Amino acid sequence: MSSENRKLIVVSGASTGLGAATARELARRGFHVLAGVRRDSDADAIRSTGVEPVTLDITEPEHVGALAARVADDPRALHALVNNAGIQVNAPVETLPMARWRWVFxxxxxxHVAVTQALLPALLRGRGRVVNISSIGGRVAMPTYGAYAGAKFALEAVSDALRREVAPLGVRVVVVEPGGIRTEMATRGIATANDLAADMTPEQDERYGDLVRAVNALMASGTSSGLTADAAARLVAKAVTTRRPRTRYAIGRDAALLTRLTRVLSDRTLDRVTAATLRRHHPKGVALADHG
Structure with a gap:
């Protein structure tokens, strides 16, 4: 095993799904992965050769500080930080309570900013890289995705700023934009959307109820036909390990298609494409306006 492959990598949100698959893939390639999990049961499930679970809720300063201390005490260089932790909360802008907006962000x-700040000294010493797991929602905001896409759009902007700040110092910053992936996060996102829809007022349900159901159906369809977590993890690992990474990687055919569409279509045309796509998933007999 080379000295390169003995380096550390931190992966947040590694309890399940893409994070867990990425941790295992990077360990398979010879890295020592500090896999951020929130529960002891998740730690037991992911612990394996090359994967060391660490308790990490990225919203808890004590956890972030302990992670930074763990990395600082290790003689191995920190090769990469993979900011993967996240939640999916979908609801119309009007109906999502402000407390939920703030929690999504x-x-x-x-x-992610807190973890990045804490580990940047180690990344600068090791001339490592930051890999931020965004979403195709960081490029295109579908209806009901206001909070989720808003945070992802912001993560993309922070990534651009950070890349231009630390590139002269030898640290690379990469954004990964997955589309539909077959993970528990998507299933939980649909359940959360349904719970939030149940709290809408009758007037709000009349305005948005069918839209929420259409978006959920589209999300379920995109997830079932999407990449497996293991296949997506191999692409994340490429962003982590390739010698000269691109600034952005789209994962999945849907993400690649939407990325291309945003480059060539006007906002109004993209609105019509979005409405037509949702119409195919709308409750029978109900139409969506194009607002063109």
């Missing part, structure tokens, strides 16, 4: 943006 706390987990999907501010927590």
């Amino acid at each position: 706390e987990v999907n943006l501010f927590g």
Whole structure:
């Protein structure tokens, strides 16, 4: 095993799904992975050769500080930080309580900034890299994705700023934009959307109820036809290990297609494409307006 492959990598949100698959894939390639989990049961499930679970809620300063101390005490260089932790909360802008808006940004943006700040000294010493797991929602905001996409758009902007700040210092910053992936996060996201929809007022349900159901159906369809977590993890590992990584990687055919569409279509045309796509998943007999 080379000295390169003995380096450390931190992966947050590694309890299940893409994070767990990424931790295992990087360990298989010879790295020592500090896998952030929130529960003891998750730690027991992921612990294996090359994968060391660490308790990490990225919104808890004590956890972030302990992680930074663990990395600082290790003689091995920190090769990469993979900011993967996240939650999916979908609801119309009007109906999502402000406390939930703030929590989505706390987990999907501010927590990543906190971990990045804490580990940047080690990354600078090792000339490592930051890999931020964004989403195709960081490029295109579908209806009901206001909070989730808003945080991902912001993560993309922070990534651009950070890349331009630390590139002269030898640290690379990469954004990964997955589309549909067959993970528990998508299933939980649909359940959360249904719970939030149940709390809408009758007037709000009349305005948005069918839209929420259509978006959920589209999400379920995209997830079932998406990449497996293991296949997506291999692409994340490429962003982590390739010598000259691109600034952005789209994962999945849907992500690649939407990325291309955003480059060539006007906002109004993209609105019509979005409405037409949702119409195929809408309750029978109900139409969505194009607002064109």
